[in-house]
Amino acid sequence: MDPERGTLRVMVVDDEALARDLLREHLSAHPDVRIVALCANGFEAVRAATETKPDLLLLDIQMPKLDGFEVLELLGGDVPVIFVTAYDEHALRAFEVHAVDYLLKPVAPERLAEALARARSRLALGDRAPLRSLRDLVAATRSGGRFLERILVRDASRVHVLPVDTVDHIEARDDCIAVRAGGQTHLKPQTLAEIEALLDPARFVRIHRSYILNVDRLAKIELYAKDSRVAILKDGTKLPVSRAGYARLRELL
Amino acid sequence: MHPILVRGRLPIYLAAWGPIAGLWVALSAAAGRGWREALGLALPLAVLYAFACLGSWWLCRALPLDWAHSLRITAAHALAGATTSAAWLAVGRLWSRVLAATLGDPAVVSRYLGDLPLLFAVGALLFVLVSSVHYLLISFETSRAAERRALEMEVHAREARLRALTAQVNPHFLFNSLNSVSALTGSDPAAARRMCLLLADFLRSTLRLGGQEEISLDDELALADAFLGVERVRFGTRLAVERNVSEDSRECRVPPLILQPLVENAIVHGIAGLVDGGTLRITAQRIADRVEIAVENPRDPGGRRTPGPGFGLSTLRERLAARFGSEARLEVREAPDAFAVTLRLPARSGHGP
Numbered sequence: 001m002d003p004e005r006g007t008l009r010v011m012v013v014d015d016e017a018l019a020r021d022l023l024r025e026h027l028s029a030h031p032d033v034r035i036v037a038l039c040a041n042g043f044e045a046v047r048a049a050t051e052t053k054p055d056l057l058l059l060d061i062q063m064p065k066l067d068g069f070e071v072l073e074l075l076g077g078d079v080p081v082i083f084v085t086a087y088d089e090h091a092l093r094a095f096e097v098h099a100v101d102y103l104l105k106p107v108a109p110e111r112l113a114e115a116l117a118r119a120r121s122r123l124a125l126g127d128r129a130p131l132r133s134l135r136d137l138v139a140a141t142r143s144g145g146r147f148l149e150r151i152l153v154r155d156a157s158r159v160h161v162l163p164v165d166t167v168d169h170i171e172a173r174d175d176c177i178a179v180r181a182g183g184q185t186h187l188k189p190q191t192l193a194e195i196e197a198l199l200d201p202a203r204f205v206r207i208h209r210s211y212i213l214n215v216d217r218l219a220k221i222e223l224y225a226k227d228s229r230v231a232i233l234k235d236g237t238k239l240p241v242s243r244a245g246y247a248r249l250r251e252l253l
Numbered sequence: 254m255h256p257i258l259v260r261g262r263l264p265i266y267l268a269a270w271g272p273i274a275g276l277w278v279a280l281s282a283a284a285g286r287g288w289r290e291a292l293g294l295a296l297p298l299a300v301l302y303a304f305a306c307l308g309s310w311w312l313c314r315a316l317p318l319d320w321a322h323s324l325r326i327t328a329a330h331a332l333a334g335a336t337t338s339a340a341w342l343a344v345g346r347l348w349s350r351v352l353a354a355t356l357g358d359p360a361v362v363s364r365y366l367g368d369l370p371l372l373f374a375v376g377a378l379l380f381v382l383v384s385s386v387h388y389l390l391i392s393f394e395t396s397r398a399a400e401r402r403a404l405e406m407e408v409h410a411r412e413a414r415l416r417a418l419t420a421q422v423n424p425h426f427l428f429n430s431l432n433s434v435s436a437l438t439g440s441d442p443a444a445a446r447r448m449c450l451l452l453a454d455f456l457r458s459t460l461r462l463g464g465q466e467e468i469s470l471d472d473e474l475a476l477a478d479a480f481l482g483v484e485r486v487r488f489g490t491r492l493a494v495e496r497n498v499s500e501d502s503r504e505c506r507v508p509p510l511i512l513q514p515l516v517e518n519a520i521v522h523g524i525a526g527l528v529d530g531g532t533l534r535i536t537a538q539r540i541a542d543r544v545e546i547a548v549e550n551p552r553d554p555g556g557r558r559t560p561g562p563g564f565g566l567s568t569l570r571e572r573l574a575a576r577f578g579s580e581a582r583l584e585v586r587e588a589p590d591a592f593a594v595t596l597r598l599p600a601r602s603g604h605g606p
Contacts, residue, residue, distance in 0.1 A: 022436035041528050064528045086428035105432035
């Protein structure tokens, strides 16, 4: 919240025009609220949020391209969010990502007012920093405890959706991971251990301290020196394999 | 498993042989033979033959009763009876020698040999008799299994219908629709009123048709239309519908709510996931004695996929299987950017099958 002018800059994300209209109408009753963007899908939302830096997101969950949780993952930890959805079964995941509130459709103006009050007090406390960890966010994008199906990366305001089948390998680089997929490398601020925990262990193996390999891509393993091996991928790429990594690979194959 | 060797039936079976053995002993005694000879010969041989006749069960199983082959079946049992009886009497001859030695009366053997033709005929007859008992048991068990299967199928069908009734109105659909009504109330009250009427129309026809055994395809199409009418308000231009229904398919009788879940899936898992929406295609046509109903929709090739066939489809498949058995088919065709479900049902028009 901009403390001087006291306005709350809100972004509304919903794929249904009528649902956006309804929120806009309800929000118009709050003079301190200014709508900075109305978005119809996840891609638009990520772009608009990056550009306008809203104070608060009103976010639908079921949307084309990216769902609400994925939008939140891509925006990183610190935008307060109120989920607005017809589905009550996502409430627990919403709680895990520290949502300000969880509104059910049809939206009651009183409940919206309550949620806005909660958001204002949270913002007034300056309680922005430790809202949520990336780990919680990424974990929340998996519904029903399944393995990660796609990796989302953002460069500037562009979003790339990488289905995990297209991923060749993932490398740890400083504070980031470098995801190699479809002949391109995408950087994402995450640790290798975090992404490893989310991937299907029957398909992705930590072959080295710094590498996770999609086992489908493996062509052969060669002995390089005593106790040190190298994995040769189908496209010719060579990756180091540690002793523990080799043991894990052998167990799987 | 042999039906007589299980569940305590063996004692009953052996007891049934008691009168036969008794008759044999009595007849021997009446012919002036000693009790020891009569009992010593008849009892062990009767017990032995009782067990030998159990073997006919495998023959009964290999040759199920069938009028077209009654001659062959009779001949096979007669032949098996003769063979078993002959083998039994060969053993009996050895036994008569043992008995002759034990009783110190060599004439036991010759008296036994004198009875052979009669014993052979009775043995063969008894074998065939046991065969018929086996056939009786087999048909009894088959009919019991069929009864159980029919009962299971009925329970299954009832459950499926109940589930279909409870699942027919997706609560999310209702909540989203009410949210749209709420939105329209402010901006376009006339449209809000229209939406309420569409929703009422859909709910009323669902309740009315859902409870019936079968309805005409025309009614089912109207129900899907009512549903689509509501969804079109929500999705606006994102949802386009194309229908291609042949006139002769409209009269066909179908179970209620077979099209509506397909249309709903097509929207929830297909069109709703597309930024610009797409066209949902419904086709129905009659081909010879079948009616073919198909729902096709585009989908986002990069979208998330719910694994498995989905609850709606598996419920529908169960309902069709419970009702039509193998007569109905539910076929799914998947491409990265499209999804299609085709139903093929026996075409029945008018009332009754």
